[in-house]
Amino acid sequence: MSELASLRVERAGPLALLQDAGRFGVRRLGVTQGGPVDLHAWAWANRLAGNPWGAAALEITLGGLTLVARRDAWLALAGADLGATLDGEPLPPWRRFRLGAGQRLAFATPQAGLRAYLAVAGGFNAEPELGSLACVVREGLGGHRGQGRALAAGDALAFRPGGPAEGPAEAPLAVRPDYRAEPRLALIPGAQIAAFRGSSLFAAFHHPWRVDARADRMGVRLTGPRLECAIDSLVSEGIGLGAVQVPPDGQPIVLLNDRQTIGGYPRLGSLTPLACARLAQCQPGQRLWLRPQGREAAQAEFVRWRREFE
Amino acid sequence: MNRPNPRLESAGLDGWLVRLFDEIDEANLAWLEALMAACEARLGESLIDLVPSYTTLLVCFDPLRLEGGEARRRLLAILAELRPRENDAESAPLKTLPVWYDEAVGPELVRLAEGFDGDIAAVVRAHTQAEYRVFALGFAPGFAFMGGLPASLEAPRLATPRRRVPAGSVAVAGRQTAAYPTASPGGWNLLGRTPVTLFDRQREHPSLLAVGDRVRFEAVDRETFIELGGDPTLMAEEGA
Numbered sequence: 001m002s003e004l005a006s007l008r009v010e011r012a013g014p015l016a017l018l019q020d021a022g023r024f025g026v027r028r029l030g031v032t033q034g035g036p037v038d039l040h041a042w043a044w045a046n047r048l049a050g051n052p053w054g055a056a057a058l059e060i061t062l063g064g065l066t067l068v069a070r071r072d073a074w075l076a077l078a079g080a081d082l083g084a085t086l087d088g089e090p091l092p093p094w095r096r097f098r099l100g101a102g103q104r105l106a107f108a109t110p111q112a113g114l115r116a117y118l119a120v121a122g123g124f125n126a127e128p129e130l131g132s133l134a135c136v137v138r139e140g141l142g143g144h145r146g147q148g149r150a151l152a153a154g155d156a157l158a159f160r161p162g163g164p165a166e167g168p169a170e171a172p173l174a175v176r177p178d179y180r181a182e183p184r185l186a187l188i189p190g191a192q193i194a195a196f197r198g199s200s201l202f203a204a205f206h207h208p209w210r211v212d213a214r215a216d217r218m219g220v221r222l223t224g225p226r227l228e229c230a231i232d233s234l235v236s237e238g239i240g241l242g243a244v245q246v247p248p249d250g251q252p253i254v255l256l257n258d259r260q261t262i263g264g265y266p267r268l269g270s271l272t273p274l275a276c277a278r279l280a281q282c283q284p285g286q287r288l289w290l291r292p293q294g295r296e297a298a299q300a301e302f303v304r305w306r307r308e309f310e
Numbered sequence: 311m312n313r314p315n316p317r318l319e320s321a322g323l324d325g326w327l328v329r330l331f332d333e334i335d336e337a338n339l340a341w342l343e344a345l346m347a348a349c350e351a352r353l354g355e356s357l358i359d360l361v362p363s364y365t366t367l368l369v370c371f372d373p374l375r376l377e378g379g380e381a382r383r384r385l386l387a388i389l390a391e392l393r394p395r396e397n398d399a400e401s402a403p404l405k406t407l408p409v410w411y412d413e414a415v416g417p418e419l420v421r422l423a424e425g426f427d428g429d430i431a432a433v434v435r436a437h438t439q440a441e442y443r444v445f446a447l448g449f450a451p452g453f454a455f456m457g458g459l460p461a462s463l464e465a466p467r468l469a470t471p472r473r474r475v476p477a478g479s480v481a482v483a484g485r486q487t488a489a490y491p492t493a494s495p496g497g498w499n500l501l502g503r504t505p506v507t508l509f510d511r512q513r514e515h516p517s518l519l520a521v522g523d524r525v526r527f528e529a530v531d532r533e534t535f536i537e538l539g540g541d542p543t544l545m546a547e548e549g550a
Contacts, residue, residue: 027359027370028346029509029517030447129511139451140492141511190320191327235334236446236455238361238368240325262363262448270322299323299373306374 004125005071006156007099013064013107016151018124018144020056023132027261033241034134034142035257037217037280039273041079042117043309044171048076048096049119050163053309056126056133057119058157063107065151067118069099074121074163078171080113080179080281094171096121098164113179113281122162136258138218177278182208182286185275186293187244191267192231196246200227204268205290209252213284217258220279222288226250229266236264242271244290254279272298274305312337316389318382324358324373326385331365336443336457339522340398342367347395348388356381362521363446364455402443404524407489409480410535411437411502414544416480418465418499425462434529436460437501442487442525447517452491452509454519459485471497478503478540480527487527491517502529505540 009016019042022035036042036059046055063082076096077084084091084107091097091105093116099105107116126133126144135143135150143149144157151157177183193201203225212221227250239245243255245265254271255263256279271279272293282288314330321327328345331338342362349360349369356376361368371381395401411434413419419430426432442456449455459482467483472495475481479490481498490496491508504527508518519525536542 024358026516027361028447028521029451030449030453031451031516033359130516141451188320188322190322235364235366236448237327237329237363237366238321240321240368240370242322260449261361262446269320270325272323295320295323295378299378302323302373 003160004158005073005161006158007067007069007073007120009065009151009153009155009157010068010104011064011066012151012153012155013060013062015061016065017059017135017137018056018126018133018142019059019135020133021054022257023130023134023136023142026130027238030261031130031141032136032139032259032261033257034132034136036117037256038079038115038117038277040175040177040277041115041281044094044175045076045078045117045119047309048078048094048168048171049074049121050167051119051121051123055119055123057117058124058151060107060116060118061114063109066104066106067157068104069101071101071161073099073159073161075099075105076119076121077116079116081111082116083108083111084116094176096169110283114283115280120159121164122160125158125160138258177281179281182288183278183282184289184291185279186272186298187269187275187290188272188295188298189269189292191243191269192229192234193268195230195266196268197228197230200225200229203227205292208287208289211279211282211284211286211288215284217256219253219255219259220282222252222254224251227252227268231266234264234266236262239263239267240270241273242276244268244271256280273302314341314392318385321368323378325368325370326382328367328369328385328389329365330367334364334445334457336399338365339443339445340394341392343398343522344392344395345388348392349385352384352388353381363448398522399443399524402522402524404526405519406526406528407480407504407506408530408534408538409502409504409527410532410540410542411529412532415476415542416500416502417545419501422463422465422482422499422501433463433501436462437482437487438527438529444519444521444523444525445486447519447521450491450494452517452519454488454523454525456487456525457485459487461485465499467497468499471495475500476503476541476543476545478505478508480504500545503535503540505535505538
């Protein structure tokens with residue numbers, strides 16, 4: 001293991017999790033997908049660090065984390081501005097930087113957005129569980145120490161030193177979302193949409209929604225007009241990423257990476273993966289809009305985005 | 311005979327939900343299993359995940375390899391030729407779970423016994439005499455929803471779910487039975503506890519139970535339960 005270097009966790013903050021692209025092929029066993037809730041920022045952190053698609057990066061929710069380098073390392077930060085500093089100097093996201101041995105990288109609190117992604121050139125190293133490093137606390141799977149454990153003070157985060165990476169050192173401005181702006185999230189209609197009352201469908205796409213405080217990696221509840229559906233509940237069926245389920249109280253829940261694999265509430269359709277990514281950066285109380293998007297257009301847009309990281 | 315009435319529903323840009331049936335029925339399994347096998351054979355590397363449930367199969371594909379319209383056409387072609395798996399019930403693996411049925415670990419035994427003149431042994435007999443099929447996995451890794459529960463054991467979920475149900479707890483709700491692979495919150499009626507490890511990520515097949523399996527429960531006493539590795543911590547000590 002001598003070739004491995006590490007970052008020491010001095011302070012863990014509320015929630016910091018190692019995430020690769022996710023755990024696939026095991027949902028039939030009831031095992032969820034996991035992976036970064038903001039796929040966009042996670043992918044950019046890896047790209048700026050010079051890593052291939054799928055490398056594990058750290059998902060830092062709400063800040064509060066302090067890391068100290070034991071050896072020089074090239075890192076990249078993308079996503080929310082969590083008030084990061086490098087030895088006390090402000091460190092804005094969406095760029096690559098060097099952390100010298102003994103230097104301290106500290107995250108304060110969210111200035112905009114909720115989650116930042118920290119990638120290291122060479123990639124964080126850990127033992128995969130069920131084929132993935134994706135850390136799912138509820139299932140006790142994945143993460144830097146396995147068994148779904150979040151970062152804790154005193155932990156060491158192992159990585160294979162690489163870099164300085166090739167490729168862009170900064171993300172173009174066009175790919176950095178303004179997390180304070182009201183997002184318009186693309187929803188692919190489907191599932192039980194025909195069972196919703198016409199006025200509810202109109203309301204879903206013409207009234208603003210607010211992100212509720214009940215939001216985590218499993219799902220995000222939205223509050224707004226009450227959506228009425230002729231169906232109360234269904235026989236449980238498989239639910240995909242971004243599924244917008246509507247329980248009898250008429251307030252939708254968007255299901256994210258750590259969702260249960262099957263569920264029985266009627267659904268309006270699914271947010272696209274990039275809309276999920278944007279939603280994952282919304283603080284409670286944030287206003288947003290839903291907009292319908294055709295499946296084909298959504299796939300074309302996603303494939304274009306994804307090819308950037310090949 | 312139970313004939314499927316397949317419909318394809320959009321499940322986002324990388325998924326189609328194949329709705330085969332409207333009602334829960336054991337006979338659905340032969341069709342669902344045949345459909346899963348066909349998807350694996352015909353979608354190949356484009357296939358990301360399959361999530362079978364009582365009446366449906368969610369098919370998730372790689373949007374970089376397969377265009378959604380093409381995925382739909384391939385699924386329709388599969389469905390046009392679909393035949394149920396033959397001798398499905400007979401060829402399904404049979405798995406037996408030992409259970410220590412006792413009020414100390416199965417607090418709802420008493421309530422279920424109300425339908426049997428208070429005879430707890432009759433509840434245990436009813437639960438162990440039936441053969442079950444796994445209809446779906448979900449809720450938690452390795453949590454198997456099993457159909458085939460005798461009507462006499464039908465019971466609604468608890469009005470207030472427990473904050474913590476111990477691992478191995480064997481339970482019933484509605485017309486189904488299940489065993490909790492790990493400690494978790496839960497609202498099912500607890501009858502007892504199995505010492506068997508239902509989910510272990512180190513195993514080649516992490517989940518002991520799979521969709522389609524036949525399952526029987528076998529009553530064992532406390533000593534056997536402990537010998538088999540069971541944790542006899544009582545509900546009262548759990549604080550549940």
